[in-house]
Amino acid sequence: MIKETWALFIREVKKTFRNKAVVAMMVVQPIMWLVFFGSSFSHVPSSFLSSFFNTTNYIAFLLPGELAASMIFVGMFSSMSMIQDKRFGFLKRILVTKAPKESIFFGKVFGASTRGLLSIPIMMLVSLAFGVVFHWNILSLVVWILGLLLLGVGMASIYSIITMRSNDWQTPGVVSNLINLPLMFSSTALFPSTIFPGWMRDISSVNPLSFAAGLGRSFVLNTPPNFLFLLYLVIFCFLFLGIGAFLSREWLKAE
Amino acid sequence: MGEITVDVRDLSKQYGNFKAVDNISFTVKKGEIFGLLGPNGAGKTTTIKLLTTLSPPTSGQAFVAGYDIIKQQKEVKRNIGWVSAEIILDDDLNAWENLGLQAALQGITNWEESADTLLKYFELAEFKYKNVGKFSTGMRKKLEIAMALLNSPEVIFMDEPTIGLDVGTRKMLWDLILLIKNEYKVTVFLTTHYMDEADQLCDRIAIISHGKIIALGSPSELKQKAGGYAVSLEVNDGFDISSLKQFHILENDKNKILIEISSKDNMLDVLKSINLEKLKSINLITPSLDSVFLKLTGSTIKETEEAVDYRKFYSMVRRNTQ
Ligand SMILES: Nc1ncnc2c1ncn2[C@@H]1O[C@H](COP(=O)(O)OP(=O)(O)OP(=O)(O)O)[C@@H](O)[C@H]1O
Ligand SMILES: [Mg+2]
DSSP states (O other): OHHHHHHHHHHHHHHHHHOHHHHHHHHHHHHHIIIIIGGGGTTSOHHHHHHHHSSSOHHHHHHHHHHHHHHHHHHHHHHHHHHHHHHTTHHHHHHTSSOOHHHHHHHHHHHHHHHHHTHHHHHHHHHHHTTOOOOOOHHHHHHHHHHHHHHHHHHHHHHHHHHTTOOOTTHHHHHHHHHHHHHHHTSTTTSOGGGSOHHHHHHHHHOHHHHHHHHHHHHHTTOOOOHHHHHHHHHHHHHHHHHHHHHHHHHOOOO | OOOEEEEEEEEEEEETTEEEEEEEEEEEETTOEEEEEOOTTSSHHHHHHHHTTSSOOSEEEEEETTEETTTOHHHHHHTEEEEOSSOOOOTTSBHHHHHHHHHHHTTOSSOHHHHHHHHHHTTOGGGTTSBGGGSOHHHHHHHHHHHHHTTOOSEEEEESTTTTOOHHHHHHHHHHHHHHHHTSOOEEEEEESOHHHHHHHOSEEEEEETTEEEEEEOHHHHHHHHOSEEEEEEEOTTOOGGGGTTSEEEEEETTEEEEEESSTTHHHHHHHHSOGGGEEEEEEEOSSHHHHHHHHHSSOGGGGTHHHHHHHHHHHHHHHHO
16 A cells, blocks of 8 residues: 555656646745735835734745645645546556556645645745844644644645546636635735634634744744644644545545 | 466456446466557557556556556556657657656666667667657657567566558568567567457457457467458349349448358359349458458448548657647
């Protein structure tokens, strides 16, 4: 199982990183976020920023949120890659080998999550260029990256589960439009929940994005990381990873 | 030789109310090339899907390399190779990476040496690190076969191995299939709708039509069964069909008539008894698998042949969009 998963994972990674357009997009997109969205608060008085976002640089607030948001978008890649394998028959090629079906699911999920991790160093560098100051608390950094990885794996699992039985090119796009935006805006990724209406604050308090963003803010604002957030993400990740592995045995078929 | 590698017993596959494979039974002997011959939609690919565990049968049983295709899927998969009709490779990877992935999925650890040997045998060694997306169709097919042999299978399933290939590449592939049989001692199960392919390549052939096996035997046995020669006539309107009443008419469709004759010389008798003014063309049909098929099904396999070019076109289009 581990060997097969590893081989399929490496395949995903190779396919991603050999595609120059994909790599360019992965680098440019986060930069655009920070440059355009991050600059939208430039002329807001710094007293407002610090009372509202706990920092005088909105980009410092946005960085953890944006990275969390980019991890939910990786889910779409895992299901697109799955649909492509079905369409071109590659799934059949795998199904004729003795590789367990779960390894197909794991390969897709981990491959897509790895793709999401690439934006972490890029976004951090861009933030530094925009004058964000990091305190480099290594523990907070590790916890944050772990949190992002768990979020990515969990989201990619959800996506793969939803599209596992489909072989329609449109499905990943439809699903992502349906779940990404509500998830993003009902979390603390872009704005603090203090300004939300009550019902949205409720969603935000169980939204995995909020937890990943929260871990990031501990690093950026140099406060101790909340390990309960990490625990929540561990549960979120393994719950959907488990469900997906279980369902892949039944749902991954040649026809 | 007597050993049996594939043992199929009353196997059926139903899609809704449609029987794609209808209660077929046969055995494939160890070391032989066994051909499943039939027109488009006959159920060839479905049969391969059942035997490779890609699709569960509706009823019946089958044993591949001694293992049950329903209860021992993992063992079946470990002991087979599979080459699909549409070429399935990862175009973003090179030949070596495709082989490595296949080895990992089949759980083979020391694959490098045999992979190198296979590439050499198949004359692909110099393209080892070339992206598969840039391979020609013939090279892609060869690589697929090499991948299917990597786990030293008992039996290799090839679905229409020469579809969409030019004459030269087809010949090359036939030699390759014979090499697989002779050098690697692997049993070959192939499907085809080319009569000449089945005739030249296969030790034994099962003819499948509408999901049923309608004949089984060696090419020469089948040809003997089909019996004699036939004459096909193309005639003008007003042709007097009663002038042929002494002959056995197999087909009389519009102005095309097919007559069975017992030997070549009887063609002259046909000519003597008809009004030559009304004759457009005449053709002698010598015993071949074509005539076997004709006799058994009442239609020639060529009638479906036009579809072949669409498929070739389709497979090309697929490749280009990959
Ligand atoms: N998944 C499916 N669902 C419904 N019908 C199917 C399915 N797969 C095959 N069939 C039907 O079963 C019949 C046999 O199909 P099959 O692909 O086995 O034919 P074939 O002999 O391989 O033909 P070809 O030479 O065109 O490849 C066809 O009529 C086809 O429409
Ligand atoms: Mg077919």
